[in-house]
Amino acid sequence: MxxxxxxxxxxxxxxxxxxxxxxxxxxxxxxxxxxxxxxxxxxxxxxxxxxxxxxxxxxxxxxxxxxxxxxxxxxxxxxxxxxxxxxxxxxxxxxxxxxxxxxxxxxxxxxxxxxxxxxxxxxxxxxxxxxxxxxxxxxxxxxxxxxxxxxxxxxxxxxxxxxxxxxxxxxxxxxxxxxxxxxxxxxxxxxxxxxxxxxxxxxxFDAKSSLRGLSASDIVNGDEKEFELNSVKFTISVFETANPDKVKAKSAEIFKVMSQNKTEKKQLIFFLIIDIFRAASFLYILGEEENQIAQKAFLIEPKNRIMYLPGIVSRKKQVVPAISKVIKDL
The missing domain is CATH 3.90.1640.10 (inorganic pyrophosphatase (n-terminal core))
Structure with missing residues (x-):
């Protein structure tokens, strides 16, 4: 079975x-x-x-x-x-x-x-x-x-x-x-x-993608999960959408919320916009700690603190294992 x-x-x-x-x-x-x-x-x-x-x-x-x-x-x-x-x-x-x-x-x-x-x-x-x-x-x-x-x-x-x-x-x-x-x-x-x-x-998915009435905090914190590994605490949040460009237009506000979360929670903060139909993600890199972990996990250079991840759409099966592997080796 x-x-x-x-x-x-x-x-x-x-x-x-x-x-x-x-x-x-x-x-x-x-x-x-x-x-x-x-x-x-x-x-x-x-x-x-x-x-x-x-x-x-x-x-x-x-x-x-x-x-x-x-x-x-x-x-x-x-x-x-x-x-x-x-x-x-x-x-x-x-x-x-x-x-x-x-x-x-x-x-x-x-x-x-x-x-x-x-x-x-x-x-x-x-x-x-x-x-x-x-x-x-x-x-x-x-x-x-x-x-x-x-x-x-x-x-x-x-x-x-x-x-x-x-x-x-x-x-x-x-x-x-x-x-x-x-x-x-x-x-x-x-x-x-x-x-x-x-x-x-x-x-x-149309309902999921709607930004009407959503603040940057709603976008970042609406689907977040916390993890702890080797005494390292980290949060990975996702926002799934059929219109990623509309979400990316709020990048400045998104980074501000992520920074506030890091200050309040005292842990690493990761956020992804998941493009449902193009099967790709945009990983937002808040600081140097997150940057080092993300680059080791995905072997991709971010641009303007955003890492494009083609083929990555699952937090559970793709993102968490990749980031966890790096944290285990810290």
Whole structure:
């Protein structure tokens, strides 16, 4: 099987804890600075759990981006409630497994499950849990497979939900993270949903690319993830767009926000504009520390503190590994 799956008796059919969980609401939630896959995978998994008789709440932890707002409107789905503290809560995590990307209070929460498609992070649990990670392009792909494994028929609404997560996280299969598993799953969901994937992808990416009402801070901080390696803390933020030139026009403001972030967070700051359709990125180089790491990672000379990276569109699979390798060797 192409995934890591660890299960324990608490999820057994006759488990006493399983009965208790039918009475105690669980929170299913994705990572900080939620993207579409993080939100819809939580919603879809909550839908599955409810159909299996459990009381669950799908939540979010942060402001929604424009693409996700469009998706929820398209799905006629209310915005999930904002969860700002998980202390004392029973939770299921989707689309992340790293403590720095989790909701505050996760250290004092009872983690029951993790469903993810990223590398292992730094979360620890006191008890064994159900953990499933697969090297696919979207957590929504894994959730769709779980529906099938549980012999629960995916509804039209659930199919649309899962399809948006796959389209978003794989950049409509243009990302190197996209796999045949994602494509196969999306084709099945498309038949159930009865929609045109290309049309849906265009509308989603148009919404994602809109700068209307966005400040430079929104652009830089809207999709940021923090990392720590060898005691070096660094943030890698991305803004995916079909119109990179419009974003680059705000470069002076973008560098100002990055500088403010570095002063406040005391860590290395990287920011990329990802060109969805041309499959390339523009990496913004804030200072000499970032410049040295970026040049060693990508072997490209920046121009005016911006490094053009053809073929680089995935933070998870391309950018984080390259930068992490350099930091490990510092």
């Amino acid at each position: 192409p995934y890591l799956s660890i299960s324990v008796s608490r999820y057994g059919k006759n488990s006493k804890t399983n009965m208790q969980q039918k009475l105690k609401p669980l929170i299913i939630i994705g990572h900080r600075n939620p993207d579409t896959d993080s939100v819809v995978s939580a919603l879809a998994y909550a839908s599955l759990k409810k159909r299996m008789g459990l009381q669950v709440i799908a939540g979010r932890t942060g402001k929604l981006n424009k693409e996700t707002k469009f998706v929820l409107s398209f799905l006629n789905q209310p915005t999930p409630p904002l969860i700002s503290d998980l202390s004392g809560k029973s939770v299921i995590l989707v689309d992340h497994n790293d403590i720095v990307q989790a909701v505050p209070g996760i250290e004092k929460a009872e983690i029951l499950e993790i469903i993810d498609h990223h590398c292992l992070g730094g979360l620890e649990t006191e008890k064994p849990i159900f953990y499933r990670a697969e090297p696919v392009g979207s957590t929504s792909t894994i959730i769709a497979k779980i529906f099938n494994e549980k012999a629960v028929k995916i509804s039209k609404a659930e199919a649309k939900m899962l399809l948006t997560g796959i389209i978003s996280d794989t950049l409509f299969f243009n990302s190197p993270t996209a796999t045949e598993e994602d494509k196969k799953t999306a084709k099945k969901l498309k038949l159930i949903a009865g929609i045109n994937m290309a049309d849906l992808a265009k509308k989603m």
